[in-house]
Amino acid sequence: QVQLVQSGAEVKKPGASVKISCKTSGYTFTNYYMHWMRQAPGQGLEWMGIIYSGGGTSYPQNFQGRVTMTRDTSTSTVYMELSSLRSEDTAIYYCAREPHSGAYYFDYWGQGTLVTVSS
Amino acid sequence: QSALNQPPSVSGSPGQSVTISCTGTSSDVGSYNRVSWYQQPPGTAPKVMIYDVSNRPSGVPDRFSGSKSGNTASLTISGLQAEDEADYYCCSYTSTSIYVFGTGTKVTVL
Numbered sequence: 001q002v003q004l005v006q007s008g009a010e011v012k013k014p015g016a017s018v019k020i021s022c023k024t025s026g027y028t029f030t031n032y033y034m035h036w037m038r039q040a041p042g043q044g045l046e047w048m049g050i051i052y053s054g055g056g057t058s059y060p061q062n063f064q065g066r067v068t069m070t071r072d073t074s075t076s077t078v079y080m081e082l083s084s085l086r087s088e089d090t091a092i093y094y095c096a097r098e099p100h101s102g103a104y105y106f107d108y109w110g111q112g113t114l115v116t117v118s119s
Numbered sequence: 120q121s122a123l124n125q126p127p128s129v130s131g132s133p134g135q136s137v138t139i140s141c142t143g144t145s146s147d148v149g150s151y152n153r154v155s156w157y158q159q160p161p162g163t164a165p166k167v168m169i170y171d172v173s174n175r176p177s178g179v180p181d182r183f184s185g186s187k188s189g190n191t192a193s194l195t196i197s198g199l200q201a202e203d204e205a206d207y208y209c210c211s212y213t214s215t216s217i218y219v220f221g222t223g224t225k226v227t228v229l
Contacts, residue, residue, distance in 0.1 A: 035218075044122060045157075045165065045208055047218040060120070060217045094164060104212045105155035105170040112164055 002026040004095055004110035011116045017083040020113045022095035029076035033098040035106055036069060036080045038091040048093075051078055053101065085117045123148065123209055123221035130227040131199045139224045141192040141209035147219055149190035153212035156185060156194045160205040168207075169194060196226070204228045 007021040022034070036048040049059035051069040059067050068081045078095060093113045096106035124142040131137040141148065141156075148154055152172045157165035167176055169185035172192060182197045192211070196203055209221035 044223040045220040047220065058216065104153040105167055107167055107176065109164040
């Protein structure tokens with residue numbers, strides 16, 4: 001069965017970086033796009049970007065220059081690194097799979113990773 | 120890109136129907152049939168309930184249905200059940216090739 005298992009909670013200081021992993025199983029990793037979203041406490045969901053099946057990426061303007069999405073095909077794992085952290089980046093971060101190219105929705109989600117930014 | 124506008128809350132008694140609206144613009148909801156809906160019970164990850172405006176993934180009860188008119192999409196839950204109590208978010212692909220989510224709606228079963 002399809003599984004997306006994310007790394008554990010992180011506590012970071014302002015200005016630092018965080019790198020979250022999302023280990024996948026149960027499907028052919030290189031055939032699917034992966035997205036990242038985040039959800040601040042008590043708030044809604046925010047799309048952070050996509051890593052395509054070929055490894056290319058696309059980020060929205062508000063995260064350009066601060067977010068980097070990468071992957072390791074040998075371990076079927078995707079990573080999301082966010083730099084220059086500030087308190088407003090405190091949130092639960094989710095990876096989510098797009099079920100096929102051009103599906104435009106997310107069928108499987110990771111369990112979420114809480115990132116707390118505090119001095 | 121602003122978040123899509125949803126009512127903060129809706130409620131209904133068991134067996135009743137509730138409808139959640141999701142209002143965007145001609146650059147997102149109005150331009151594409153790429154609207155999806157997600158259910159998120161407290162403390163859990165979102166789960167897709169509807170994709171491409173009105174399609175249900177396998178395993179989602181047919182009590183859940185979606186539609187769209189102009190710049191507004193809607194999710195209707197018919198025959199409301201206690202297990203439907205959760206937050207619901209719409210999501211749309213946009214003309215700038217990004218995704219935008221709705222503000223979220225809390226569904227309460229009275």
